Amino acid sequence: MTSVCDVELNNLSLKNKAIELTQHLVRFPSITPDDAGSFDYVYQYLKGLGFTCQEVTKHGVRNLIATQTFGQGKTFAFAGHLDVVPAGPTELWTSPPFAGNIISERLYGRGVADMKGGIACFIAAVEGLLSQCNKGKIMLLITCDEEGEAEHGTSCIMDTLNALGRAYLPDYCLVGEPSSKSQLGDTVKIGRRGSLSGHVRVFGQQGHVAYPHNCQNAAHSAIVLSQRLLALEWDNGSITMPGTSLQITQLNSGEFVDNTVPGTTDICFNIRYSSLHSEHSLKQLIKKALRSDDVRFEIEWQRPCAPYFNQANKFVNTLNSAIENTVGIKPILTTDGGTSDGRFIASRHTEVIEFGLRNDNIHQVNESASLSDIGDLAMIYKQVIAAFCVDER
Numbered sequence: 001m002t003s004v005c006d007v008e009l010n011n012l013s014l015k016n017k018a019i020e021l022t023q024h025l026v027r028f029p030s031i032t033p034d035d036a037g038s039f040d041y042v043y044q045y046l047k048g049l050g051f052t053c054q055e056v057t058k059h060g061v062r063n064l065i066a067t068q069t070f071g072q073g074k075t076f077a078f079a080g081h082l083d084v085v086p087a088g089p090t091e092l093w094t095s096p097p098f099a100g101n102i103i104s105e106r107l108y109g110r111g112v113a114d115m116k117g118g119i120a121c122f123i124a125a126v127e128g129l130l131s132q133c134n135k136g137k138i139m140l141l142i143t144c145d146e147e148g149e150a151e152h153g154t155s156c157i158m159d160t161l162n163a164l165g166r167a168y169l170p171d172y173c174l175v176g177e178p179s180s181k182s183q184l185g186d187t188v189k190i191g192r193r194g195s196l197s198g199h200v201r202v203f204g205q206q207g208h209v210a211y212p213h214n215c216q217n218a219a220h221s222a223i224v225l226s227q228r229l230l231a232l233e234w235d236n237g238s239i240t241m242p243g244t245s246l247q248i249t250q251l252n253s254g255e256f257v258d259n260t261v262p263g264t265t266d267i268c269f270n271i272r273y274s275s276l277h278s279e280h281s282l283k284q285l286i287k288k289a290l291r292s293d294d295v296r297f298e299i300e301w302q303r304p305c306a307p308y309f310n311q312a313n314k315f316v317n318t319l320n321s322a323i324e325n326t327v328g329i330k331p332i333l334t335t336d337g338g339t340s341d342g343r344f345i346a347s348r349h350t351e352v353i354e355f356g357l358r359n360d361n362i363h364q365v366n367e368s369a370s371l372s373d374i375g376d377l378a379m380i381y382k383q384v385i386a387a388f389c390v391d392e393r
Contacts, residue, residue: 014128014382015375019107021045021120022374023100025082026109032083032147033061039082039144042119046140049127056160061152064142065160073136076388077170077350078381079154079341080119081146084111085363092365106368113369114362118176121374125382133389139170146341154341169349172315174384175342178359184373185323185380189354190316191309191335192342193242194273196282197249197302199266200225202295206263215261219253221295222265226251228289229269235276241309241335244273275307305339308346315351322383323355326376331355355380 028038039055039062047053051066087097087110095101095108102108107117119142126138145153161168179189202225204218226248237243248269253262271282283301290297310316316333323331346352357369357377 010128011375011379014124014378015371017127018117018121018124018374018378019102019371021124022107022112022117022369023102023109025116025120026100026107026111027098028082029098030082030084030111030144031086033145033152035062035082035144038116039064039142042082042123042142045123049123049130051140054160056156058152058156061143061145061156063144063153063157064140065157066140066142067137068133069137070133070389071135074171074388075137075139075169076385077139077141077173077345078119078122078176079141079143079173079345080115080122080176081143081153081341082111082116082119083144083147084114084116085147086110088365094366097367102371105371107371107374108366108368110367112367113178113357113359114367115176115178115356117369117374118178118356118377121378122174122176122381124378125385128382129385129390132386135391136389138385138389141173141345143341150341154344158344166349169347170345171350172388173342173345173350173352174319174381175340175345175352175354176356177340177342177354178356178362179354180356180358181360182358183327183329184358184376185327185329185331188316188319188323188331188333189335189337189340189342190333191241191275191346191352192305192307192337192339192354193244193335194275194277194279194307195270195303195305195339196273196279197268197270198286199268199300199302200290200297201300202265202267202297204261204263204265204296207261209259209261212261217261218265219251219262221297222251222253222267225290225292225295225297226267229267229286232285232289235274237274240333241274241307242272244271244277246271273307275309279304279306305343307335308343308352309335310351310353313351315353318387319353319355319380319384322380322387325383326379
């Protein structure tokens with residue numbers, strides 16, 4: 001029979017392991033897409049725990065698929081990234097950004113929250129459960145290309161798994177992105193809006209501003225088309241998924257000369273859209289809105305990301321229960337924020353949830369996380385893993 005003291009000792013050991021692993025990972029200056037040695041560290045660590053590790057490398061980007069099977073059952077996956085954004089002005093940091101120092105019960109370093117801490121907590125949780133796992137499969141999908149263009153990262157991992165067949169795809173995937181806001185566990189992301197960027201080049205006729213009758217001002221035409229884009233009416237969304245919106249991100253008529261009418265002007269925009277729309281329907285809508293007999297233009301589409309959404313179900317409820325058991329709060333379920341690697345994983349075969357440390361200082365100088373949050377996150381992850389991989393009967 002397990003005593004209260006044994007439980008407390010196990011929890012302390014788990015917390016210390018999660019903190020130790022986070023420190024180790026932070027000390028690799030893995031600015032995207034350079035893994036700086038962090039990939040080999042994780043590869044060897046998981047291999048030492050009995051995982052079968054497969055490296056998937058494309059254009060110099062290293063990705064890892066690590067699996068361990070315990071018996072019949074579902075495949076539970078964790079997805080994360082080892083790459084981080086640049087540290088910024090190092091002289092402004094309280095502690096060197098890649099030192100992993102602990103100051104006043106907080107662990108400082110680039111990537112602590114986004115998201116080496118999440119990876120460390122999951123590995124620590126797995127290590128603490130291995131002797132009890134007796135069903136299903138655990139899978140870790142780790143990339144070094146998330147903070148950049150994300151062209152050769154998780155998408156390549158999923159291409160590899162899809163090529164192997166349905167049996168190799170996870171049933172559930174927990175993405176360790178820092179989803180929490182003011183308190184660990186206050187927010188769980190059960191989906192994301194889609195994203196679609198467009199680049200419209202408007203053509204006119206360059207000429208001298210004193211002779212406008214000899215010109216066709218591309219900037220004026222671009223303003224007309226921009227107004228049409230801004231006049232589009234979008235859905236308001238729902239409680240869990242924000243509505244669709246279009247934002248113009250750049251207007252550029254080239255090098256400025258105050259006596260010259262521009263011959264071309266570029267309009268760049270981005271649409272964040274709810275699950276009420278699709279990439280195809282949006283493209284048709286935008287083309288229809290821009291169509292004109294008086295204005296010549298061409299449009300190029302960039303970086304399409306499909307939306308995904310999970311209803312509250314066993315996976316969501318299991319995570320919510322683990323959060324409530326550990327930190328005593330019920331999380332808000334949302335789909336806000338930007339895109340994540342979850343978009344590559346989510347499918348009709350795989351349910352995806354995002355949950356991790358607080359995101360209040362990610363990408364900032366002095367990125368950090370409290371030691372208590374790191375320990376609690378590891379405990380939450382451990383409970384979720386156990387729900388899918390431990391049969392106590």
